[in-house]
Structure formats: structure tokens, C-alpha cells
Amino acid sequence: MKIVKRVRESLLLGSxxxxxxxxxxxxxxxARECGEMGAFRVGPLRIIQVNSARLTEALLTEHDSMLSVGALGRLFVPVLGEESPLALDGEPHMRFRRASAPAFQPKRLIRYTQPMAEFADQFQxxxxxxxxxxxxxxxxxLSRNIIAKTFFDESVEGEGVDVFSAAVDEVVAYLARMTARLVPIPLSWPLESNRRVRAAIEVLQSRLKQLIQQGREAGVDRGDFLSMLLMFRDAHGNGLSELQLQSYAMTTYFGGYVTIANTLAWLWLTxxxxxxxxTKLEQEAEAVLRGRLPTHEDLPKLPYALRVIKETLRLYPPLFLFGREPAGDLEVSGYPLRKGQVLLFSPYVLHRDPELFPEPERFEPxxxxxxxxxALPRGAYIPFGWGAHACIGQRFAMMEMHLAVAHLAQHxxxxxxxxxxxxxxxxxVLKPDSANMVVRRRNGESTLLGARGVG
Ligand code: HEM
Known part of the structure; x- marks a missing residue:
């Protein structure tokens, strides 16, 4: 049996x-001190961090059915709801995947390219x-507008937008506090911050209820995600419960823009x-698009833009950690893991393995x-997670980022x-601490012609 090394930390407080x-x-x-698996403590939690591609692959493929989302998955239940896929295992989780899958099929996704490109154009x-x-x-x-339109057929203009945006910001701040603690403070505690979060959740839930009600009344497939959820029937002809609709929609809404927005911000900053x-990115975009809006057919002709996005996700994976718990004792490559221990996977750490990514801090698309x-081993690059809970929105996200990056880079x-x-x-998520930049329009001034060329 191998022993999981412990990081140097305070005996009393852990880390x-x-x-x-x-x-x-x-x-x-x-990762540095302990090698492929290391342990540390945060309050009452003993956390085992998985640091190698080999063990990540073994755990999230071979042993995935033995892993539960555990305490870290349940951290977000107060906001995202009891039926959030991030907090579900087994059959209830499969129900989410089955109900949502149709909205992420390639044919469906292609229909979203036009609104995605149009929003990017409006923005630029x-x-x-x-x-x-x-x-x-x-x-x-930008990414909030896109997810609201494509997934909820929701216009982000008009009355109530400021109240809604403030509620979203309050909830994102709460999720950040939960990630920092790992041990939740019950929202029922009489704290001013809790009161604000409860009020914000109320705003979001009542808006979602309205949208669900409108979708029900319309009774047709409007092409958005919410319509698909409303149309879902299982093998017994049962639809989704109100709580499932709310939790699925809330998780997808938050998952669907915060991650993309931060990746794009890191991309421009980097x-x-x-x-x-x-300049290379701008030249590719100009040569392929020549001023027009990108379409789905353009994407294979924009390989450099794709590499820039992938490299950004390597260095700045928005979900820099996620957790699991063994549902029973198990052994992985000689390491004993006990039921209920917290396993932590960090794409941020895994993507900086110098053996697999030489000079890991260097940005090299x-x-x-x-x-x-x-040639990369499986488990080495996991910005979208892996296994049963792997990001359901990966294709949607890559498509949106690819279109937006190419279109903005040409202008x-x-x-x-x-x-x-x-x-x-x-x-x-992994946010930049400062994000101000100066915008230069290149109307007519082509990078291709070297007007602004840097090499
Ligand atoms: C750059 C963009 C994105 C990144 C890096 C990302 C990353 C991830 C990761 C790492 C997970 C796994 C979490 C875990 O295992 O605990 C996940 C799950 C999920 N993501 Fe994404 N995501 C992105 C965009 C999106 C988009 C656009 C959507 C929806 C439109 C979305 C919806 C979800 C949902 C619903 C889950 C839960 C899946 C499940 O538990 O079965 N994500 N995402």
C-alpha cells in the first residue's frame, strides 16, 4: 500500500x-511537496488532492461509478437547488443528463451560432x-446576453434588468464565499449577508418561475433549452418536477456564462x-472572415483562434477545482481511499505539470x-472536467468562444x-484581479497589410 503524503501545515488549524x-x-x-497525491486539512475536512494525469484518469473513468459528488457538490445547493446536477449522483443525475442532452446536440447548437455572432457584433x-x-x-x-437568449428565449432588456443583474452578482459573490470556506454557513442564520443572498435567490427564482410559466403557456418548442426541459418525458411519460426545472435551469444559467466570460477576459488580458x-490571431480572423459575421462553417478555418482558447483554458481554467467523495472504500494505484474522504481535482494544478507542459507558465497556443x-495523456487537460459530471455545455462553450474571439479579433x-x-x-471561478484594457478599432486598418503589424 502507498501512503498519501501530508503537506506541511499547522497541527491545530491545518491549512x-x-x-x-x-x-x-x-x-x-x-503538488510540489506530496507528488501525485497529497493531503491537507481545511477545518474539519481532510482533503486528498489528486495531482497526476494518471490518477485523475483512473479515478474519473475506471472508478467514477464509485465516486459521489459529496460535500463539495452540495456546497451550492442553497443557491442552485436540491436538484442541481452538481449535487446529484446516480439515477437522479442521469435524469438531468437525459433531459438536457437534446439541447446540446450538434444540430441544435448550430442554430445558436447566428445569435452568438450577432451579439458579438452588436458588442463590437x-x-x-x-x-x-x-x-x-x-x-x-456579452455571454449573459447570449445564454439568456439562446437558453431561455429571454430578452435582457427592459424593466427589471438591473434588479436581476444585482441579484445575479449577489449570488455569484455568495458562491465565491462558499468556495473559499468549503464548509457552508447555513443561509438560515440571521446575518445581514444571508438576508441579501436569500432576497437575491428569491428574485432569480421568481423570474425563473415566470419564464417556466410562459414556456408552459406557449406549449411549443421555441428552440431554447427551457422549451426542451418542458417537453421532456421519461419512459413512464412523466415530465420534470418544478424543483428539477428550477435547479437544472439555475445551474445551466450560472454554468453557462460565468465560465465563458472569465475565459474570454483572460484571453484578451493574456x-x-x-x-x-x-497579431497572428487577428490576421487569421481577417483573412477568413473579411469583415463579415462568422458562421458555423468558418470555425474549422480558424484553427489558431481555437488553439489560443485552449491555451487560455489551460492556464486559467475557470473551474479551478472540483470535488468528489468515494461512496465506499477503494484502492487506486496502490493508494487506499476511504468512504467519505474529500477528493479534490484541480485543473489549475494539473495543467501546470512541467512534465506534460514544459515551462508551464508560458502562454503558447x-x-x-x-x-x-x-500526444497528451488522458487526464492531463481537463478544463471541462471528466467522467459522469463532465461539462454538458462544453461544445456550446467552445462554439461561443470560437465565434466571439474570431469576430472580435477581426475588428x-x-x-x-x-x-x-x-x-x-x-x-x-478564476477571475482576473484587474481587467481594464484600451480598445483599438481597426476599421479599414488591416493587420494583414501590416498597418498595425507587430512582426
Ligand atoms: C469555458 C466554459 C466552461 C467551463 C470551463 C466549464 C467547466 C465545467 C466543469 C469543470 C464541470 C464539472 C464540474 C464537476 O465535475 O463537478 C462543468 C459542469 C457543468 N457545466 Fe460547464 N463549463 C463551461 C461552460 C458551460 C456552459 C456554456 C454550460 C451550459 C450552457 C455549462 C453547464 C454545465 C453544467 C449544467 C454542468 C453540470 C454537469 C453535471 O453535473 O452533469 N458549462 N463545467
């Missing part, structure tokens, strides 16, 4: 303070040359520090040239502010 203050630093240290048209822009806030707005890579990507250059240095904040 709780370090986890609060600098969880990325702590998780990297666990609204920007002024030389303006300073917070790219994170801008990408949040390119700001790599003008030669940015060509790591994802097809032959190099194929705009986002430049870093002088001296800017951005660091990751590990909140509910």
Missing part, C-alpha cells in the same frame, strides 16, 4: 488560513476607439502581454497543434494599460 488567503498557492504547494459596434474597457465586465455582459500571438494535443485590438499585471483571484 485553513492558507486556503482562505491563497488557495492556488496552497494547491500548487501540495458599441465600442469606441481609444476607450478604456473592463474586459471582464464586458465579457460577462494577449495584451503577447502582441505577436495577438501551439501546445495544442493537433499532433501535440493527441478590435485590446491593448494592455502601461505596467498592467494581472493576477488570478480564485473565487467562485
Amino acid at each position: 485553513a488560513l492558507e486556503f482562505q488567503r491563497d488557495r492556488l498557492g496552497l494547491m500548487m504547494r501540495v 459596434r458599441g465600442l469606441q476607439d481609444g476607450a478604456t474597457l473592463n474586459v471582464e465586465a464586458a465579457m460577462v455582459q 494577449l495584451g502581454a503577447h502582441p505577436e500571438i495577438r 501551439d501546445r495544442f497543434l493537433p499532433e501535440k494535443e493527441k 478590435l485590438t485590446f491593448e494592455s494599460l502601461p505596467g498592467a499585471r494581472t493576477r488570478p483571484l480564485a473565487l467562485a
